[in-house]
Amino acid sequence: MSSPHTWNLLCSGVSSEDAAVLLQGMMKWKKVKSQLMSSTSCSSGAPHSMRYRLLCCACKHCADAVPYLHCAWRLKVLVCQEAATVDMHELGDHHCRARTPSNSCITLRQRHFIKELARENLVPMRIRHALGPKFGIRPAALPSLRTVQNIVHHFRRTRLGGNDKRKAIMEAVRASAFSGRDGDHDAFTFTSTYDGSVVPEVGNGSDARPFLVGMTTKALLRNSARDPGTFVLHLDATFKLITSQLQREHCAAALVALRCMYARVNGAELQVKFVLGDADKAQHKAFHDVFADRSFTYLMCFYHVVAKLRERSRGLSSELSALVYKGVYDLQFARSEAEFVEQKEAMLKEWAGHADLTAFTAYVKAQRQLRELAVLPHTARLKMGLLLAQLLACCGHRSMALPLFSLAPTCPSTLQTRTRGLRRRGLLSENVLTRSSINFLLGDADPDLVHVRAVPPMRTSVPELNRTREDMAITAQFGVHYARMEFRSVVDDFHEEILVNRKRVQNVGRPQNIDHALQRL
Structure with a gap:
């Protein structure tokens, strides 16, 4: 049976992106019906479905103009599930021509982008902010957080198994x-x-x-x-x-x-x-x-050991509390069981000299091994x-990236990299015993043992971290230069000014020198 209403064709066979632009240019609306049905908007011979949506007016100006009557404007949207084309049919007119901002429509590409970020377990707020630089959307034109949350939660619940069923x-x-x-x-x-x-x-x-x-x-x-x-x-x-x-x-x-x-x-x-x-x-x-x-x-x-120490040492003075923590941390870094037992006996002996630590010492003796x-x-x-x-x-x-299980102490790659860096800077040297040294005169020097003397590298203050850092790795060098450049205006002949500190005025110029690693770039 034919429809009793006369629908006016607004557009036919447009893409979902173009349809979203058209909907965003209309007056404010709300969705009253959305369901799947047999397709009638496509000429394909194979049976397939289409999405039928019915929109009605939700404009505040129309409701104020005729408060006793609903706005007669309707919009029928038919989305073909096979060809991904959209047909729009309009019915009736608005009571008022004044416009209110319409709902921000999310296009199909934006919806796919939201789902891809949802697979990476990003929160909806971060996904909403990522839509701006990705699609060039102004912050005021971004979809609401509630809209993004609905898409993310529905996708996780139906496609990623995000439920407790x-x-x-x-x-x-x-x-x-x-x-x-x-x-x-x-x-x-x-x-x-x-x-x-x-x-x-x-x-x-x-x-x-x-x-x-x-x-x-x-x-x-x-x-x-x-x-x-x-x-x-x-x-x-x-x-x-x-x-x-x-x-x-x-x-x-x-x-x-x-x-x-x-x-x-x-x-x-x-x-x-x-x-x-x-x-x-x-x-x-x-x-x-x-x-x-x-x-x-x-x-x-060891975390629970420190937690128990904090709980038991609350009534002690700051000096005794520092003494307790020092002894426990010395035990933590013992390199062998014999050294652990020796340090534990020395720690308990030192604690025995303080009367306020009698009860605390008895508590520690009743505990088992303290390891981490x-x-x-x-x-x-x-x-x-x-x-x-x-x-x-x-x-x-984790199974495919299993680390090698070493049964003996090995030299890590980080130590090898640091050693090569110190050697290139001339900070490593062999400590040769001279004839006037006491070890040489006593004959205690082992001929098979090589003594290496290492000079610590230069450290540069990094204000952004409120600490000093060694000039060793390339990443550290970049951090040092970046921190130094923050305190002067840098103007290049071919680039704009990018780092400016307006609290301190200095002459414009480039850094006086660069490190050895950057000279090869």
Whole structure:
């Protein structure tokens, strides 16, 4: 049946960008209907769909002119889903000719750009600001933050798995579950319990059925198949967990799942000699329960050691507090167990000379070993579905970029680069013992030992950082020159003035000299 209204064709077969420009030039409107239906605006013979949108007037001037009657203006927008063309039909007239600013329409290219940035986990505010330089939009003409938020949240929820729906999460976990046929760098999931068909069981997050899923790769598990005395197993619980609700049973289930998966991949039991955990009784007791058949040393994270020191030393004076921190940090940087024991005895002996440290010394003696392994907690406010995808990708990337495991001290590349830089500047020299030196006369000099004397390089003040920096790396040299140029007006014959300090007037000129590394550019 034909429509009872007489629609006037406004445009036909235009692109989505041109249609967005036309809509932005109209009076203010609002969308009252949007649905998919069979296409009638295209001559294609294949059946396909089109998007039907109906817009009505939302102009304030029309409502003020005739307050008792709705504006009769309507706009019908037909978007072909196959050819991506737009047809517009108009019906009726506005009550008033006065215009109000219309809604800022987001074009198809802008929508794709927003979705690409949403894949990188950028917040909607940053995405909105990125639209300006990308498409040349004035700040006043940018779409509203609410519009960008709607696009980003809908895209994450429908396309990136940014939701907490249990059915979708279970499908994602089971789709990437361990099968034995996975590649070395293919990330897979595993749990502590499986059903009869070797399908991992996933809880619903309640107290009775906690949600527990592990992720790793074969390469990561095989990398830990080595002498247990050469590495430290690090336990951490900082990602997507409420540590106050993390109980002993949860930690035990996670450790059991890890131990079983290690045995399936490597064909041997997980050997642990040193384990580093938080100052948490649940972790400590759970590890003793799961690895009761192993002999290991449980170490405490240095962050929690310092936190406990801060808590226990609040009533001490500033001098005694500094003495306590000095002793603990000396223990942290001990290079061997013998040196650690020696420094600990010296520290306790020094503390014994102060009566105010008697109770604190008794507390420290009751604690276990104080050691540290760098803890870098990473947190992200992501939905569980998107978080699983991000962690699986992280496991795969980490597996392909495994660092070499050294069993002996090695020289890092940064030290080699620094040594070459010092040698080029003539700051390294061999310390030759002269005949008049006491070591030469006593005969204690080892002929196989070479003594190298290093002179520290020149340091330049960087006002922007409020500190000094060595003139070593090229990046540091650029930072030094940039800081020096901030305090003088730089005018080149071919360039405009770019760095000006109006608080201090100096003669115009170039830097008096440049470093050796920049002379070769």
